[in-house]
Amino acid sequence: MSPVPARDAPPAPPPAPPQPSTTAAQEEERRRFQAVLASMAEGVLLLDGERRVTLVNPAASRLLGLPAQPLGRRLLEVSRLPALHELVERARAGEACEAELDAGPQRRLRARATPLEGSHEVSVVVHDVTELRRLEAIRKDFVANVSHELRTPISVIRANAETLLEGALEDAGLARGFVEALLRNAERLSALISDLLDISRIESGSHKLERRPLALAQAVRQVLDNMAQAAAARGQTLSSQVPEALWALGDEKALGQVLTNLLDNATKYTPDGGHIQVRAACQAGQVRLEVVDDGPGIEPQHRARVFERFYRVDQGRSRAMGGTGLGLSIVKNLIEALGGQVGIEPNQPAGSIFWVTLPEAPP
Numbered sequence: 001m002s003p004v005p006a007r008d009a010p011p012a013p014p015p016a017p018p019q020p021s022t023t024a025a026q027e028e029e030r031r032r033f034q035a036v037l038a039s040m041a042e043g044v045l046l047l048d049g050e051r052r053v054t055l056v057n058p059a060a061s062r063l064l065g066l067p068a069q070p071l072g073r074r075l076l077e078v079s080r081l082p083a084l085h086e087l088v089e090r091a092r093a094g095e096a097c098e099a100e101l102d103a104g105p106q107r108r109l110r111a112r113a114t115p116l117e118g119s120h121e122v123s124v125v126v127h128d129v130t131e132l133r134r135l136e137a138i139r140k141d142f143v144a145n146v147s148h149e150l151r152t153p154i155s156v157i158r159a160n161a162e163t164l165l166e167g168a169l170e171d172a173g174l175a176r177g178f179v180e181a182l183l184r185n186a187e188r189l190s191a192l193i194s195d196l197l198d199i200s201r202i203e204s205g206s207h208k209l210e211r212r213p214l215a216l217a218q219a220v221r222q223v224l225d226n227m228a229q230a231a232a233a234r235g236q237t238l239s240s241q242v243p244e245a246l247w248a249l250g251d252e253k254a255l256g257q258v259l260t261n262l263l264d265n266a267t268k269y270t271p272d273g274g275h276i277q278v279r280a281a282c283q284a285g286q287v288r289l290e291v292v293d294d295g296p297g298i299e300p301q302h303r304a305r306v307f308e309r310f311y312r313v314d315q316g317r318s319r320a321m322g323g324t325g326l327g328l329s330i331v332k333n334l335i336e337a338l339g340g341q342v343g344i345e346p347n348q349p350a351g352s353i354f355w356v357t358l359p360e361a362p363p
């Protein structure tokens with residue numbers, strides 16, 4: 001008696017279609033080709049004579065935002081980037097060509113399409129140039145900003161010198177005011193250039209930062225001493241609540257520069273009679289230093305941006321006070337180079353808390 005198959009047994013699989021016979025060597029070749037494609041950061045796409053996708057690697061799917069199963073489908077169905085279609089058409093006409101594609105609000109792609117010889121196929125290679133373009137834009141902005149910042153004091157110097165030469169020099173009472181303006185603007189230029197040099201040194205890595213144990217209370221005292229006179233003249237109180245036992249790992253000169261910039265801002269932007277305090281505490285291997293003021297504070301939409309170069313909440317006010325707009329970007333650069341972080345929080349009921357962290361020095 002022949003055995004009765006169980007009722008819920010799966011149906012027997014259909015016989016396998018005849019496979020094209022591949023040798024082991026061919027199979028190995030194919031596997032390696034796939035592995036290389038999969039490991040590439042560049043997206044690779046192959047289109048046949050009817051613009052159907054015949055090959056695609058994961059990077060192409062990701063960069064171009066292709067649907068899950070693009071193979072066998074027409075390019076027009078899987079991508080809505082007009083510039084990509086245009087590029088493919090140009091390649092089909094016989095010439096290799098390149099173009100930049102806007103793939104969504106935050107992504108710029110560079111694509112190259114090449115007609116494959118002896119067929120109607122076209123290969124497309126794409127790479128992500130978002131970061132490159134972002135950096136280029138920052139650099140252009142920076143150059144434009146620097147030129148503008150330099151031009152302002154230079155125009156003032158020239159105008160004052162001209163006025164003096166045109167006769168104001170003969171009037172001693174008048175001349176003094178013009179010469180003072182000359183001096184103020186020359187000082188502004190020199191502050192700007194010294195900040196720019198600092199930034200370029202930090203960024204080029206030629207500013208070698210040490211990582212030594214630093215006694216924080218002492219470093220804070222030194223900077224506060226330097227500022228005491230200016231603060232007293234404005235009726236401001238400076239105080240420190242930094243435990244003597246707190247040591248951070250960092251560079252003495254850089255820490256001094258960070259504290260000077262933060263305290264300079266705190267005294268500058270806090271009105272007469274205000275209170276400024278430096279606090280520090282240790283948390284999970286990190287020392288957190290805070291400069292707290294009860295000045296005007298910084299609205300949330302400006303908080304992240306004040307660390308950018310030349311960003312000021314109030315251009316006129318910052319310039320009038322001799323600011324370069326670079327102080328906080330120097331602070332951020334230095335602290336990050338030392339392995340720390342920076343940030344701002346609102347103080348209660350008014351004012352700002354600027355904080356930086358540094359690694360704690362092992363005892």
Ligand SMILES: Nc1ncnc2c1ncn2[C@@H]1O[C@H](COP(=O)(O)OP(=O)(O)O)[C@@H](O)[C@H]1O
Pocket residue numbers: 261265266269270293295296297298306311312313314318319322323324325326327328329352
């Ligand atoms: N303690 C503070 N209180 C209020 N605003 C501040 C304070 N510190 C910095 N700011 C704002 O951040 C901007 C950037 O500061 P900074 O980079 O030091 O440049 P600068 O002081 O030369 O203008 C300032 O122009 C100011 O608008």
Ligand SMILES: [Mg+2]
Pocket residue numbers: 261264265323324325326327328
């Ligand atoms: Mg400043």
